[in-house]
Amino acid sequence: MNNRLLAKSQLSPSKHLFNALNLGFRSTAWVLVAIIALAPLFGVVIGLWPTAELDSTAISHFLTYNGLAYSVLSTLLLSLVAPLIALYIAFMVYSQYRFNQRWQSLEKRLAPLLSLPHLAVALGLVYLFSSGGMLWSALWGLIGQTAPEWLGLPRKSMLTMILAISIKEVPFFLLIFSAIGRQLAIKQWLLQGRALGYSESASWWLIVFPVVLKQSRLAVLAAMAYTLSVLDISLLVGPNIPELYAVVLYNWQTGFTPDEQAFAFLGNLLLIAMLGVLIACIYIHEQWVTNRLAILAVMANPLNIARVSQIFTAWLGFFSLLTLAILATFLLWSLGWNTQSAFTAPDWSTTLWQDEWFFMQGPLLNSLHIAFLSSILGVGVTLLALELQRYNKRYLPDYLWLLAILLPQLSMVYGWQILHTSSNASYHSSWIILSHVPFTFAYSYLVLRGPFQSINRHYELVAASFGYSPWQRWWNVRFMLLRPALLSAFAIAFSVSIAQYIPTLMIGAGRVSTITTEAVAIASGNEQNITAVYILVQAALPFIIFLVASILAQRTRGSVDAEHQ
Numbered sequence: 311m312n313n314r315l316l317a318k319s320q321l322s323p324s325k326h327l328f329n330a331l332n333l334g335f336r337s338t339a340w341v342l343v344a345i346i347a348l349a350p351l352f353g354v355v356i357g358l359w360p361t362a363e364l365d366s367t368a369i370s371h372f373l374t375y376n377g378l379a380y381s382v383l384s385t386l387l388l389s390l391v392a393p394l395i396a397l398y399i400a401f402m403v404y405s406q407y408r409f410n411q412r413w414q415s416l417e418k419r420l421a422p423l424l425s426l427p428h429l430a431v432a433l434g435l436v437y438l439f440s441s442g443g444m445l446w447s448a449l450w451g452l453i454g455q456t457a458p459e460w461l462g463l464p465r466k467s468m469l470t471m472i473l474a475i476s477i478k479e480v481p482f483f484l485l486i487f488s489a490i491g492r493q494l495a496i497k498q499w500l501l502q503g504r505a506l507g508y509s510e511s512a513s514w515w516l517i518v519f520p521v522v523l524k525q526s527r528l529a530v531l532a533a534m535a536y537t538l539s540v541l542d543i544s545l546l547v548g549p550n551i552p553e554l555y556a557v558v559l560y561n562w563q564t565g566f567t568p569d570e571q572a573f574a575f576l577g578n579l580l581l582i583a584m585l586g587v588l589i590a591c592i593y594i595h596e597q598w599v600t601n602r603l604a605i606l607a608v609m610a611n612p613l614n615i616a617r618v619s620q621i622f623t624a625w626l627g628f629f630s631l632l633t634l635a636i637l638a639t640f641l642l643w644s645l646g647w648n649t650q651s652a653f654t655a656p657d658w659s660t661t662l663w664q665d666e667w668f669f670m671q672g673p674l675l676n677s678l679h680i681a682f683l684s685s686i687l688g689v690g691v692t693l694l695a696l697e698l699q700r701y702n703k704r705y706l707p708d709y710l711w712l713l714a715i716l717l718p719q720l721s722m723v724y725g726w727q728i729l730h731t732s733s734n735a736s737y738h739s740s741w742i743i744l745s746h747v748p749f750t751f752a753y754s755y756l757v758l759r760g761p762f763q764s765i766n767r768h769y770e771l772v773a774a775s776f777g778y779s780p781w782q783r784w785w786n787v788r789f790m791l792l793r794p795a796l797l798s799a800f801a802i803a804f805s806v807s808i809a810q811y812i813p814t815l816m817i818g819a820g821r822v823s824t825i826t827t828e829a830v831a832i833a834s835g836n837e838q839n840i841t842a843v844y845i846l847v848q849a850a851l852p853f854i855i856f857l858v859a860s861i862l863a864q865r866t867r868g869s870v871d872a873e874h875q
Contacts, residue, residue: 336698343695349726349748350713354582356725360575368572375573377552384468385538385555386584390591392475393533399476400483401522402619405514407626408491409500416626417488421798421860423481425852426633427809429826430845432474432543433833434636437643437842439463444639444647470547471554475540479533480629486529489760490522508607511619516607520600527592528708532715534588539581539718542811542830555581556720563724563816578721585718637849643842666843670828674847676739677824680814681807681851684743688750688803689796695755696762705763711755714748719812727816737821745813750803757802761795797859805852825851 372378407413437443441462464470496518503513544554552558559581562574645658699705709716726745735741765788773783789796811826820827829844 336701339694339698343691343698346691346748346751347695347711347713350717350722353722353725354717356728357578357721358575358582361571361728364572364575368569369576371569372573372576378558381552381555381558382580382584384549386587388468388471388554389534389537389588392472392537393479393530394595395472395476396479396533397483397526397530399622400480400487401519402622403480403625404484404487405511405619406623409497412626416484419626419630420481420485420488421801422853422856423629423633424485424802425805425856427848428474428478428540429542429809429829430636430849431478432470432547433841433845434639435463435474436465436470436547437838438635438639440465444642466547467549471543474543474547475537482533483526483529486526487522490525492760494521511617514619515615516603520603523596523599528712528716530592531589532712535585535716535718538584538588539720541720542826545830546833559720563720574724578724581718581721637846640842640846643839644846646839662839662843666840670844670847673823673825673828676822677808677826677851680739680743680746680824681804684746684750684807685800685803687747689754689800691747691751692754692758692799696758708759712752714752723812723816730817737819739822742814742818742822745817746807746810749806749810753806754799754803757799758795761792765791794863797863801852801856801859804855808848808851
């Protein structure tokens with residue numbers, strides 16, 4: 311001990327200075343990372359601070375608000391059912407694709423499928439399958455008739471919301487299952503199941519699913535939290551009477567009267583309580599499924615869901631076809647197609663694109679620079695967070711880093727808005743960029759954590775033996791091995807930023823328009839052709855980034871897929 315103290319006391323002044331600077335840098339980095347990671351929690355706490363006086367009368371009026379009970383119950387039902395449907399479909403797809411030749415094809419397409427915004431999927435289903443949509447209009451047009459109103463998908467209903475969110479969340483759960491599957495000995499478990507007399511499909515459900523379900527809690531919570539407070543598609547395809555709770559709460563939050571401010575505070579409390587109910591439902595569902603599967607395993611009863619799983623061998627083709635159909639529908643609408651026109655080329659024109667280009671340039675440039683900068687910052691802070699944890703040789707729980715996608719957006723952004731307004735800050739795009747960073751950070755962390763932890767330290771030890779400095783080892787070895795994952799993380803973060811509606815609207819107060827805010831504003835009217843133009847642009851931006859990222863990743867020699875190390 312004395313020798314160690316003596317050695318430390320004999321360090322040169324330059325070495326002391328280097329150690330002090332190193333400690334100062336790490337401390338500053340931890341503060342920066344903590345601010346970004348905990349900003350959502352900070353926003354929720356501020357949003358739960360009453361901005362108006364509360365009394366028993368205000369609470370009584372809130373509890374007896376017209377349609378509140380039905381709005382809350384329908385939102386809870388939507389937030390519970392849609393993610394669980396997506397979870398089960400994703401697992402059925404995963405079980406059918408994981409150990410066959412199509413798995414690599416599915417993994418390559420996951421990121422581009424994720425890039426399609428929720429808004430595009432929701433409106434695409436309406437434009438395609440509603441009574442006035444392209445599919446039924448075209449079929450009935452062949453016999454010279456108009457499709458009846460009762461036919462097809464309702465334009466605004468709970469069914470439309472459930473279908474849109476369920477379909478869109480399947481690729482997200484597949485991405486999660488792909489990461490979880492690399493850490494599990496699934497192939498050995500399936501062999502053990504076969505040895506016990508179970509079929510392969512039954513073994514997936516009896517052995518693999520309980521483990522995957524337990525490790526997917528945060529992913530399920532993220533999907534439920536998103537559905538709980540999603541605003542844009544609730545406004546456009548959600549039911550009108552009564553409205554979903556996100557729409558009701560947003561109207562209170564943007565109100566100016568004392569009653570509305572009191573309702574906003576109480577509404578935030580109720581929203582957090584609803585999130586607590588959903589968390590309890592996750593554990594109840596998990597326990598029920600585990601017990602039910604255990605009983606079926608002991609009783610050797612046939613699993614009907616295992617038979618249903620075989621249907622999803624064609625899921626990749628179906629989802630790809632649906633995506634192309636949605637994009638084709640928007641394209642045809644933007645070229646002048648309508649329910650009264652036939653599919654004749656002379657009726658199509660690019661005039662609408664030319665007319666809208668003048669109005670679109672500002673929102674487009676805003677979207678690009680907000681998404682680019684927030685994505686760069688999100689990926690950079692993610693790398694910093696992972697490096698700090700690696701230096702400490704201890705990784706913190708994931709939920710601390712994923713708060714932005716585990717908490718309801720309306721609550722956290724409302725708190726940020728209160729802080730932004732009280733500080734008399736300007737309505738500039740820089741504030742919107744900062745409001746997007748927690749979300750781009752959370753999704754980047756979700757993508758990068760696995761590849762970062764999977765890097766074989768042997769490569770860096772070999773580089774050290776050749777005399778590489780720590781910085782040279784990081785740049786020439788670790789960074790190069792991470793480059794494909796970094797490109798994917800940037801592309802996903804970019805698509806997340808492009809699709810952000812609540813932070814852009816509330817922090818910018820409507821003064822900084824983006825492609826998404828303009829699309830929602832136009833879609834609220836009856837200009838379906840113009841809406842199609844903006845939705846196509848919104849969908850095209852992330853797709854282009856994913857395409858560029860995939861091309862650059864293919865040129866990178868390094869790979870950090872733990873399965874091949």
